[in-house]
Each structure stands twice: as C-alpha cells, then as structure tokens.
Amino acid sequence: xxxxxxxxxxxxxxxxxxxxxxxxxxxxxxxxxxxxxxxxxxxxxxxxxxxxxxxxxxxxxxxxxxxxxxxxxxxxxxxxxxxxxxxxxxxxxxxxxxxxxxxxxxxxxxxxxxxxxxx
Amino acid sequence: xxxxxxxxxxxxxxxxxxxxxxxxxxxxxxxxxxxxxxxxxxxxxxxxxxxxxxxxxxxxxxxxxxxxxxxxxxxxxxxxxxxxxxxxxxxxxxxxxxxxxxxxxxxxxx
Numbered sequence: 001x002x003x004x005x006x007x008x009x010x011x012x013x014x015x016x017x018x019x020x021x022x023x024x025x026x027x028x029x030x031x032x033x034x035x036x037x038x039x040x041x042x043x044x045x046x047x048x049x050x051x052x053x054x055x056x057x058x059x060x061x062x063x064x065x066x067x068x069x070x071x072x073x074x075x076x077x078x079x080x081x082x083x084x085x086x087x088x089x090x091x092x093x094x095x096x097x098x099x100x101x102x103x104x105x106x107x108x109x110x111x112x113x114x115x116x117x118x119x
Numbered sequence: 120x121x122x123x124x125x126x127x128x129x130x131x132x133x134x135x136x137x138x139x140x141x142x143x144x145x146x147x148x149x150x151x152x153x154x155x156x157x158x159x160x161x162x163x164x165x166x167x168x169x170x171x172x173x174x175x176x177x178x179x180x181x182x183x184x185x186x187x188x189x190x191x192x193x194x195x196x197x198x199x200x201x202x203x204x205x206x207x208x209x210x211x212x213x214x215x216x217x218x219x220x221x222x223x224x225x226x227x228x229x
Contacts, residue, residue, distance in 0.1 A: 034217070043207065043221040044163070093162045107153060108209075108217060110162040 002028045004096050006111035013084055014119055020080045021114045023094030029074035030096035034108060035067075038091045050077050084118045091115050122146065123210050125220035133228050138195040140223050142208030145189070152184055152191045153209040156202075157222065163207055166193070198227040 003026040013019050023033055032051050036044040048064075050056040050071035058064045068080040077096075081088055092115075095108040124143050132138045140154075151170045155163035169175045169182040169191065181194040191210075195202055208220040 044219050046217075046219070049216075091160075107165050107168060110155075110164065113162040115160075 002026075002096070002109045004030075004094065004109045004111040006094055006114050008114060009112060010115045010117075012117045012119065015085050016083055018080055018082045019084055019116060020078055021092055021094075021116075023077045023079070023096065023111050025075045025096040025098075025109070028096075028098055028109075030077075030098055031074065032097050033071055033077040034095045034097075035069060035077075035079050036093045036095070038093060038113075044093065047079075081116065084116070086118045089116055089118045121220075122218035123208055123220035125206075125208050125223050127221055128224040129226055130223055131226045131228055132198050134198060134200060136198050138198045138202065138225055138227070140193040140195075140206050140208075140225065142191045142193075142210075142220055143189055144191070144208075144210045144218070146210070146212060147186070147189065148212050149189075149210045151211045152182070153211075153217075154180075154182060154191075154193045155207040155209060155219075157205045157207055159204075166206075195225075198225075200227045200229050203227050 005024045007022045035047045046059050047062045048056040048058045050069050052071050052074050056069040071077040091113050093113040094111045097108050153168040154166045156166050157163040167177050167182050169184045175182045179196045183192045203226045205222040205224050207222045210218045
C-alpha cells in the first residue's frame with residue numbers, strides 16, 4: 001500500500017507555544033488528507049478534511065483558528081496547533097487518499113501518528 | 120444515531136478460536152466498508168475492505184456485508200495473540216467522507 005509519513009513522531013512543548021505537524025504522502029499524490037485526534041482508550045476523532053489548494057473543512061467543535069491546516073501541495077499537509085495547552089495533549093494522526101483514481105472505493109492510508117505532550 | 124456503531128468490547132477469545140467482530144451503519148447509501156486494526160499507540164492499518172453483499176476472504180480474515188440489514192462483520196479464524204488489538208469499522212458514502220466506529224477491543228488469550 002501507499003506510504004504516509006508524519007513528522008515529528010513525538011513532541012513535547014510548553015503551554016502557549018505552537019507546534020507544527022507535517023503529513024506527507026511519499027509515493028502518491030493525495031488529493032485529500034484527513035487529520036484525526038485520538039485520546040487514550042478512545043476512538044479516532046476526525047478533526048478536519050483538507051483538499052489540496054482549498055480551505056480545510058473542520059468538524060463541529062474543532063476550532064479552526066487553533067488548529068491551522070494547510071494543504072499546499074498534493075504530497076504535504078500541515079497541522080499547526082497554536083497556543084497549545086495541556087488539554088491538547090493527544091495522538092494526532094493524518095491520513096491521505098487519492099480519490100481521483102478508482103472512484104469511491106479508495107482507502108485511507110494512515111501516517112504513523114504524532115504524540116503531542118503539552119506541559 | 121451514530122453513523123457507525125460497534126460493540127466496544129472487550130472481546131476475549133482463546134487462541135485458535137474464531138473471533139467475530141460486528142458493525143452496523145445508519146445510512147443505506149453507504150458504499151464501501153473497511154476494517155482497520157489498531158495496536159495500542161500505533162495508527163490504524165487496513166485489514167480489508169468490501170463493497171458488495173456477501174463474503175470476502177483474505178487469509179484468516181473474512182469480511183461479511185449485508186446491506187439489507189446494514190451490517191458488516193469481520194471474522195478472524197485461528198486467532199493468534201498477535202491479533203489482540205482494537206478493530207475499527209469504517210464506512211464511506213459518496214466521495215471522500217469516511218465514518219469510523221469507536222472500535223472493538225479484541226484480546227486473544229494464549
């Protein structure tokens with residue numbers, strides 16, 4: 001299957017700072033990338049969907065000004081957690097898909113995740 | 120009503136037994152159905168997908184889809200301790216909208 005990378009894999013930061021997480025599709029062009037958050041022992045929570053070259057679509061309850069998403073190219077999307085607080089500590093996972101290839105049956109390819117700890 | 124519902128478990132089966140994981144979905148227009156496995160602290164990995172009624176087999180895994188009952192299941196034959204993980208059911212409608220269930224935790228007891 002296709003490969004999606006995330007960087008960094010783990011980050012610890014102080015409260016009030018901003019953290020940027022990168023998601024890259026390494027061997028395919030991702031027309032759509034998804035950002036998820038997962039708290040311990042809970043399921044994936046979709047935060048936003050981003051399509052290359054357009055604004056991200058945020059899920060209800062996700063602050064777009066706090067979680068800035070940029071999908072500037074077909075292989076790169078970034079999530080910036082601005083003014084991070086301890087309650088933002090979570091496992092952030094991106095996924096990517098190219099829905100232009102085979103119709104509606106394309107799977108999502110997940111990145112390995114980024115564990116964010118805000119002190 | 121949630122888009123996708125799964126029994127959170129935990130489900131425990133002895134090694135070598137068949138594990139049966141179930142998922143129901145609310146939208147009859149749903150088109151594709153995916154099963155992902157997630158180990159603790161890791162991101163999900165795709166096991167298999169199905170979009171036609173009936174069974175689809177891949178090694179020890181069989182996905183079963185019944186669109187009339189809005190039900191999809193995953194059977195794991197000859198369960199191994201390495202199968203212990205959380206299994207996520209995902210459903211898509213048109214386009215690129217995925218809906219994930221909350222996952223079922225499976226423990227295979229040696």
